[in-house]
Amino acid sequence: MWGLPLFPPQASTLAPQVDALFFFLVGVSVFFSLLIAGLIVYFAIRYHRRSEDEVTEAVHEPMALELTWTMVPFGLAMVMYVWGASVFFTAVRPPPDALDVYVVGKQWMWKFQHTEGQREINDLHVPLGRSVRLTMTSEDVIHSFFVPAFRVKQDVLPGRYTTTWFNATKPGTYHLFCAEYCGTVHSGMIGHVVVMEPTQYESWLGTGAVEGSLASAGEKLFQDLACNTCHTGDAQARGPNLRGLLGRSVALEGGGTIIADETYIRESVLDPRAKIVAGFQPIMPTYQGLVTEEQLLSLVAYLKSLAGPTS
Amino acid sequence: MTSPAVTLAPEPQEHYLNVDYGVRSWLLTTDHKRVALLYLIGITGAFFLGGFFAVLIRLELLTPQGDLVQAETYNKLFTMHGVIMVFFFLIPSIPAVLGNFLLPLMIGARDVAFPRLNLLSWYIYMAGAAFISTVVVTGGVDTGWTFYTPYSTMSSTTHVIPTALGIFIVGFSSILTGLNFIVTIHRMRAPGLTWFRLPLFVWSLYATSLIQVLGTPVLTIVIALLGVERLLHVGIFDPALGGDPVLFQHLFWFYSHPAVYIMILPGMGVISELVTCFARKNIFGYRFVAFSSLGIAVLGFLVWGHHMFVAGQSVYAAMVFSLLSYLVAIPSAIKVFNWTATLHRGSISYQTPMLYVFGFIGLFTIGGLTGLFLACIGLDIHVTDTYFVVAHFHYIMVGGMVMAYLGGIHYWWPKITGRLYPEGISKLAALVIFLGFNLTFFPQFVLGYLGMPRRYHVYPEEFQVLNVMSTAGASILGIGYLLPMIYLVWSLWYGEIAGPNPWRATGLEWQTPSPPPRDNFTATPIVTTGPYEYSRPRGAHG
DSSP: OOOOOOSOOOOBSHHHHHHHHHHHHHHHHHHHHHHHHHHHHHHHHHTBOOSTTOOOBOOOOOHHHHHHHHHHHHHHHHHHHHHHHHHHHHHHOOOTTOEEEEEEEETTEEEEEETTSOEEESEEEEETTSEEEEEEEESSSOEEEEEGGGTEEEEEOBTSOEEEEEEBOSOEEEEEEEOSOOSTTGGGOOEEEEEEOHHHHHHHHHSSOOOSOHHHHHHHHHHHTTGGGTOOSOTTOSSOOOTTOTTOEEEBTTSOEEEOOHHHHHHHHHSTTSSOBTTOOSOOOOOTTTSOHHHHHHHHHHHHHSOOOOO | OOOTTOOOOOOOSSOTTTSSOSHHHHHTOOOHHHHHHHHHHHHHHHHHHHHHHHHHHHHHTTSSSOOSSOHHHHHHHHHHHHHIIIIIIIHHIIIIIIIHHHHHHHTTOSSOSOHHHHHHHHHHHHHHHHHHHHHHHHTOOOSTTTTOTTIIIIIOOSSHHHHHHHHHHHHHHHHHHHHHHHHHHHHOOOTTOOGGGSOHHHHHHHHHHHHHHHHHHHHHHHHHHHHHHHHHOOOSSOGGGTOOHHHHHHHHHHHHHHHHHHHHHHHHHHHHHHHHHHHTSOOTTHHHHHHHHHHHHHHGGGOGGGGOTTTTOOHHHHHHHHHHHHHHHHHHHHHHHHHHHHHTTOOBOOOHHHHHHHHHHHHHHHHHHHHHHHHOHHHHHHHTTBHHHHHHHHIIIIIIIIHHHHHHHHHHHHHHHSBOOOHHHHHHHHHHHHHHHHHHHHHHHHHHHHTOBSSOSSOOGGGHHHHHHHHHHHHHHHHHHHHHHHHHHHHHHHSOBOOSOTTOOOSGGGGSOSSOOTTSOSSOOOOOSOSOTTSBOTTOOO
16 A cells, blocks of 8 residues: 555556656656756845845847747647657557457446457456557447556547547556446446457457347347348448448448448438438437447447458 | 925815715625725625535535535535635636726726616626525425536536526626726726726736627526426437537637636736735836737637537547637746736735735746646546646636735735734734645645545545545635635724835825825826836936
8 A cells, every 4th residue: 555656567568658658748847847947046045135234237138048948948849749740640549450449438337349259347358469450439438548557548439439449568457447427326437448468358259148240230230139130231222331331431322431430330220311322211219228239249240340342 | 306296185175985874875885996995795605615625625625525415425524615716706816806996097087887787787797696696595306506417407406407597697797897997908998008008907907808898608508408398308418308418518619618718817917916016126028918918818718628628529629628728828938927027126025915916926837837737638637527637727717817806905905994904913814824825725636636536425534635635635724715804994093003004115006195185096097108118218317
């Protein structure tokens, strides 16, 4: 209890990049703080008022000095900006081969679904050395997924998907916090990320009663909700062919195109008339209230598992 | 050798405090000086109420477990602390107290442009405060001072609407003060008082007023929309009703980030007055300091998105907001360098207001530099919503703004009351506040980088030592703040008679008796020089 930690564990590929940036800013800050404090102390002593009637000599600011202390901070700020932006790009762009994990936040717990079908609450098991992409949504208010050891944080919003990713570099158990205030038990909406050696992870995947992959659960739901009666995949079907949909550009009725992402799929299930695919009638009923956020994510996983149309 | 700026006005027989007596003469006053004192009473009450909640928060955080208060209570404590401190202390403090008292005096005017409107703004402030007080008494509110949706509109079961109404109402008092100051500065300056002869405190009040007038209506609107969604279930912010939760954050921070500059700009103005007086020197870079206030006011409107780097806004929006946030840091740096350079070859005395200047420059520098960490998008991901942010904005608002406010209160206390504060204990209090402040908030930077999220009632055990340090600092800080309360009240009866200009300061406010007469000046002053003629011209021999 009386240990005094000063620095968080460094357990992801991103962490050293963020820390290097951090130490650069700490260096600049310490330099300027000491400069200002040193000058103040020096001037305060050197020019201490010696008599009540002391009079000073007027000084007018040399333009060169004003420009110097405007441009030097500006230059340093731009270095911070560019460096920060480049780390940010790494932090927000998951690599294409990342392992997918689906996350649902609710007051006050974290629910995780693995593509292989495992489900967890508040604990997340991940393999070492493999990029993991999280697709996240909330059932109620805004939460935020925060793992300090990975230097990763992303708000989790109701009504849309946000993503983040990490690649763990050290086996261990790390704090998972909710970082956006979400009500009474906000500080209890915590858990752990358990980083395992790949072999251990494989055997962990084999434990527990798992009824098939997440995509197969999505496929079953697809049939149970009778989605397949219209989205048959035929050219004459009443609904568009969903094969290879994710990431594809979709032409919309009334002009315009969008890239079909996870949020678009979610919207099309819950509010089908929001964006109608060109050439189709607005006949699909809403599934609002009939599917949970977790089921929606299984549908997303199922659609992702469908390869592109064979031409 | 002649001493500049010493005027020996006779001790006044009649001044604004004794010109008439009775409750009516105060509650119906249109004298800007009395309105300032009415505000002083209001914001002092708010400060100690908000501070009381802060003490309870720190006591709860002594241990990792939630053992002093329950989670609901803890959430209400930090919400009430934030609401009261931001809207009822920090925003009105310097403009409504020092600004109201000093602006007409500094520009050689009899009063502000709209004296009745000025009194009305105090009544509006008190009406807003009445709503908040009712909320405090009847059970509190738990949304955080930021009122993020959809929690505030759909989930919280506490008194959101009365709190929102209180903030809605108090916003109008801020708008009216800003409007009054802008018109006053344009229309009421004494003959010869050109724009570049204005004291820098007046420049900073002008910049502040612009933000108050242009920004506050957006807060008013977003609070109204929040009320409409919560009461009528019209979908604006809640996605379940077809709304957008991030829209709330955009609107909220469009006001609430510039509001940070409403809090700090007047403090910067105070520092410019104090540093020149106690270094007995003309300000270094007058135009740079003046225009940097306007630069901050304008750029401050363009950086709200830096509160939302992980909130789900686009990557490119984040990049633009990051860049603009770095730009707004530059004018603050310019001010710090110019204040420091003003000390060079000055005649520096260590009276209490100057100690607050030293404290302000040091703490504001740290607060400003840690702002660069948060503007840096790659780094902000890790530190946002942690204690790093809490420490950063307390360095700006408490380390910066409250230091400037206390420095200003001590500096102008003789003008306001006609009495000097006791110097010895005042210096001690300034030192206690400085040390207590750093012990409270510096450990929070470390806690934040370790990853302790803000607004946590219960926290992991490894964070305890740093939290104990912070709580220890808070108790020292609390004592530091009680001291001025005691000795300033004491000085009203027992303080030394100040005379019109105890600091040998140059501003117009020092050329009239202390306390000033009802109409400020016996004759309208005519201004022939700049505001900080402390030094003899270079090369002249005195």
